[in-house]
Amino acid sequence: MPVPAPNLYPDFNTIRLSHVCLNVQDLAASRTFYTEILGLQVTDESDSHVYLRAMEERGHHCMILQQSDQPGTVEVLGFKTFDEEDLEKAEAYFKAKGRPTEWVDRAYQGRTLLTSDNMGIPLEFYHKMDRLAPIHQKYALYRGVKPLRIDHFNCFSNDVDASVAFYSDFGFRVTEYTEDEDSKKLWAAWMHRKGGVHDMAFTNGTGPRMHHVAFWVPTPLNIIDLLDLMATTGYVGNIERGPGRHGISNAFFLYVLDPDGHRIEIYCSDYQTVDPDLEPIKWDLKDPQRQTLWGAAAPESWFKHGSAFAGVATQDATIKASPIIAP
Template identity: 85%
Template sequence: MPIPAPNLYPDFNTIRLSHVCLNVSDLATSRKFYTDILGLQVSDESDSHIYLRAMEERGHHCVILQKSDQPGTVEVMGFKTFDEDDLDKAETYFRSKGRPTSWVERPYQGRTLLTSDNMGIPLEFYHKMDRLEPIHQKYALYRGVKPLRIDHFNCFSSNVDDSVAFYSDFGFRVTEYTEDDESKRLWAAWMHRKGGVHDMAFTNGKGPRMHHVAFWVPTPLNIIDLLDLMSTTGYVDNIERGPGRHGISNAFFLYILDPDGHRIEIYCSDYQTVDPDLEPIKWDLKDPQRQTLWGAAAPRSWFEHGTEFVGAEVKDSDLAATPIIAP
């Protein structure tokens, strides 16, 4: 099935991904992991929430840790629009697609539209977020893996073709994709708004579930430093996959799990995709360098483990094709 042509003039203008709210069991345990190990900075905190940002970010938060009786689930994924009018246009758009819409109050954000995609992933759109002072040159604050910014989401979808068609219609563009040669269906796809390889990606599997949230770091050496830190501070078992380099995206990567099982990718060295007529790159599902240009093959957990979204019904995929899995 061919990937859809990009919609260069969508009904509303999404700039980029913005933030994610993760449900956790113990705020103190999660705070230690996200600040001392990853190196995110606390913007604010209470008995129920911790708001975090990365070093280059001026917005108030890119991660919200929420104490919950449903730990290991995802509350919502957030995106920023170009202007205020885009929020009203987005409401009209999602209603026309039969998706639920409501206006919600979010601390440190202006008007916020809550909706969901065709698979039930909860999404929120906003334009204004409180701005904080720049800290990217406050080098005394740098610790952990030294994350610069949130980079992308990757989600399991029970039908990648349908997910790609839905996001493409409101302006996301495919940069790379994997096609199952037998069925000619999409097994995975990478889609962007901000001019990198992806803001949102979809992988075939039981879904919707979050596969991972990724953070951009300056160099591969930051990832090596993180591995040394995790292996000597009690987190060696939280290292799931890597380091290595992806064929898709060309990114140097590491995958780790937080204390509640949310998967995090540490990521650098992908490429620019600003040109609107850039042709997507196609990969064969059986190409071993697709997922790993070099490095150990992905373990089975990487294809099977994900964190569910609150309120979203999870369905099995009917696409049985499988890539190479480590023994």
């Protein structure tokens, strides 16, 4: 199936991804991991929630850790709209698609629309979030891998073609994709709003589940520093894959698991995709440089492990094609 043409004039204007709410078992352990190891900054906390932001972010939070009886699941993925009117337009759009819509109260956010995509992934859209003073030049606060900003989500989809068609319709543009040559169906796709390689990506597999959430860091050397830190502070077993350079996106990467098994990508050095007529780059599923430019295959866990969305049923993938998997 060909990649759908981008909708350059969607019904409402999504600027970028914004935040994620992760359900965790031990709030204190998760707080330690995200602040002392990764280096996110606490903006507020209670007995049940910890709010975090990265160093360049002015919004109140990019991640919420939520104490839950469903640890290891994801509560919601958040996106920011261009203005308040886009929220009303988004409500009408998702209703017309047969998706549930609800106005919800969220701490530190203005009006927030809760809905879901065609696979059932819970999505929330807002325009206003409390602004905080900038801290990007307060270098005494930098810790861990020195995360600068949230960069993207990647989710398992049981039908990548359907997911790409759904997100294309409300303005997401494909930058790169993997096609299974036998079925001519999409195996994976990277889609953006903010002008990087992706705000949202989809990988073929049992879905919907979150594959990972990624944070942008200053340099590859920050990733090396994180590996040294994790290896000497009791987290060596949480290192899953990397470091390396992706063929897709050209980004330098590392994948680690948090205390509940949520996968986090540490990410830098991808490229700009602002031009609306930029042609997407196609990759063959069996190309060894697709996963890693240097040819190293990903481990089996990378294709199978993911975080379920709370209360959302999953389905097996519609295509069974497999990429190269490390022995």
